Amino acid sequence: MRAESRYRQIARTLRREIQEGSLPQGGQLPSEKQMEERFEASRNTIRLALGMLRNQGLIVSRPGRGHYVQDVVPEIFYATRSRGGPGGFNEPNLAGLTLEELQLLSANADIAPRLRIPEGTMTVVRHLHRFSGDRSGSVSAAYYPMDLVEGTPLMLPEDVESALEILMDHGHRQVGYVDELETRMPTPQEVGQLELTPGVPVLEVHRTDYSEERPLRLVHTVHAGNSIRYQYEHGDLNAYHRD
Amino acid sequence: MRAESRYRQIARTLRREIQEGSLPQGGQLPSEKQMEERFEASRNTIRLALGMLRNQGLIVSRPGRGHYVQDVVPEIFYATRSRGGPGGFNEPNLAGLTLEELQLLSANADIAPRLRIPEGTMTVVRHLHRFSGDRSGSVSAAYYPMDLVEGTPLMLPEDVESALEILMDHGHRQVGYVDELETRMPTPQEVGQLELTPGVPVLEVHRTDYSEERPLRLVHTVHAGNSIRYQYEHGDLNAYHRD
DNA sequence: CCTCTCAACTTGTTGGTACAGGTTGAGTTG
DNA sequence: CAACTCAACCTGTACCAACAAGTTGAGAGG
Numbered sequence: 001m002r003a004e005s006r007y008r009q010i011a012r013t014l015r016r017e018i019q020e021g022s023l024p025q026g027g028q029l030p031s032e033k034q035m036e037e038r039f040e041a042s043r044n045t046i047r048l049a050l051g052m053l054r055n056q057g058l059i060v061s062r063p064g065r066g067h068y069v070q071d072v073v074p075e076i077f078y079a080t081r082s083r084g085g086p087g088g089f090n091e092p093n094l095a096g097l098t099l100e101e102l103q104l105l106s107a108n109a110d111i112a113p114r115l116r117i118p119e120g121t122m123t124v125v126r127h128l129h130r131f132s133g134d135r136s137g138s139v140s141a142a143y144y145p146m147d148l149v150e151g152t153p154l155m156l157p158e159d160v161e162s163a164l165e166i167l168m169d170h171g172h173r174q175v176g177y178v179d180e181l182e183t184r185m186p187t188p189q190e191v192g193q194l195e196l197t198p199g200v201p202v203l204e205v206h207r208t209d210y211s212e213e214r215p216l217r218l219v220h221t222v223h224a225g226n227s228i229r230y231q232y233e234h235g236d237l238n239a240y241h242r243d
Numbered sequence: 244m245r246a247e248s249r250y251r252q253i254a255r256t257l258r259r260e261i262q263e264g265s266l267p268q269g270g271q272l273p274s275e276k277q278m279e280e281r282f283e284a285s286r287n288t289i290r291l292a293l294g295m296l297r298n299q300g301l302i303v304s305r306p307g308r309g310h311y312v313q314d315v316v317p318e319i320f321y322a323t324r325s326r327g328g329p330g331g332f333n334e335p336n337l338a339g340l341t342l343e344e345l346q347l348l349s350a351n352a353d354i355a356p357r358l359r360i361p362e363g364t365m366t367v368v369r370h371l372h373r374f375s376g377d378r379s380g381s382v383s384a385a386y387y388p389m390d391l392v393e394g395t396p397l398m399l400p401e402d403v404e405s406a407l408e409i410l411m412d413h414g415h416r417q418v419g420y421v422d423e424l425e426t427r428m429p430t431p432q433e434v435g436q437l438e439l440t441p442g443v444p445v446l447e448v449h450r451t452d453y454s455e456e457r458p459l460r461l462v463h464t465v466h467a468g469n470s471i472r473y474q475y476e477h478g479d480l481n482a483y484h485r486d
Numbered sequence: 487c488c489t490c491t492c493a494a495c496t497t498g499t500t501g502g503t504a505c506a507g508g509t510t511g512a513g514t515t516g
Numbered sequence: 517c518a519a520c521t522c523a524a525c526c527t528g529t530a531c532c533a534a535c536a537a538g539t540t541g542a543g544a545g546g
Binding site: 274275276290293304305306307308309310 | 525526527528
């Protein structure tokens with residue numbers, strides 16, 4: 001059992017062919033039956049190899065169709081590039097964001113500390129969905145302390161242009177934010193929401209926006225890992241930041 | 244085939260038990276044979292369910308031992324918290340970094356554009372390894388343009404206190420940086436280097452450090468996704484940043 | 487020419503068997 | 517008592533068989 005197992009050898013071979021381009025992006029792999037003959041292995045062994053590649057996000061498999069080489073290009077999210085938000089900070093990719101649901105929820109242990117409110121305090125939650133192209137890109141939940149948004153359009157189940165601008169009009173100006181980034185494998189629910197193919201991790205971001213006095217908002221976003229790149233700039237880079 | 248398949252049901256049941264804590268962290272799951280009886284399914288089906296949990300990073304499996312509930316707590320990397328680096332910026336977690344290898348390498352298409360040097364230009368590459376506790380935390384490669392480090396201790400195969408400080412002593416002061424963050428599944432090589440358990444994604448970070456004139460260094464880091472959290476702060480948050 | 491049916495393909499799921507090799511603890515042996 | 521052996525477990529790998537269900541294209545039928 002010390003030597004590399006058969007299915008790992010097969011996976012390695014296929015992986016190399018994918019990365020070298022003998023199997024072009026989007027191209028179809030031979031059927032499992034054909035691979036049985038080529039590699040002189042049983043279908044189960046072939047499927048173990050294909051399972052590895054699927055888990056690595058290199059291929060996608062469609063019942064009745066076949067196995068295909070995966071092709072996705074990530075889009076870059078410039079976290080620190082100003083887009084004229086009220087505080088000079090851009091909102092998490094407003095373009096393509098649509099409101100899915102509006103909810104009243106008491107803050108749990110994940111939310112309350114970040115908003116610096118007691119657990120159980122009421123918050124207004126706006127669930128947003130971002131599509132990139134025809135595919136699902138991310139799902140967000142923006143938590144607002146109830147007292148901050150009472151009597152504002154943020155209480156209404158409608159899309160808004162800029163939530164931070166609305167807050168500013170009510171006397172709460174954003175002066176900064178904190179982003180916390182983690183990666184992990186998706187939950188089954190997220191696999192459905194983001195239409196994730198197996199083997200694609202998610203990037204989980206907690207952004208807390210602050211005024212001078214208090215946290216204004218917590219945006220919890222889960223991005224499909226194969227379609228996102230975050231970029232942060234710090235310091236005096238006027239002459240050197242890239243596009 | 245429309246109904247949820249048997250192995251997914253089993254995985255869902257076990258997942259719930261893990262998340263609810265009926266199966267404590269670090270605890271051992273029943274053996275596959277015992278689960279055959281409990282779920283009235285074949286070993287193949289049980290193993291498919293366990294494979295799902297393993298791919299989700301919820302369990303680890305050890306031949307001859309059994310299946311265990313995974314338990315890891317991520318450590319936070321404060322990307323924007325100053326630690327007295329020359330430019331007021333901290334280096335990527337200097338503590339625990341050890342030099343593995345020193346290399347001379349011509350810049351490829353990944354490196355050259357970020358350092359704004361022509362492809363093929365010589366760079367000095369310092370390979371670093373960070374351990375968190377007894378486990379492997381991340382592997383980094385720091386790329387320096389050759390002309391910048393000639394005649395400095397950075398050409399020597401020895402650990403250095405602060406590379407940016409050395410560069411400053413030679414007239415190159417860091418004034419800022421750009422971080423690019425992506426997530427993906429690890430390559431087989433990274434699985435070995437980082438001692439990753441299956442189902443754990445990696446966080447890939449490209450940090451480019453700049454002086455007023457030019458890029459000074461590119462640090463390419465691959466973190467084990469289950470042991471890292473990145474944090475970025477922006478704006479005037481003196482009173483509000485958390486520990 | 488268009489539509490519909492269906493055979494022939496595809497992957498997904500489930501059952502079984504067998505053996506390799508790591509791990510452990512009971513029991514034997516010195 | 518210490519060391520060693522070994523049976524009994526564990527997971528990993530590999531094979532075979534069968535059926536379910538999605539997909540497609542050839543060909544029959546209108």
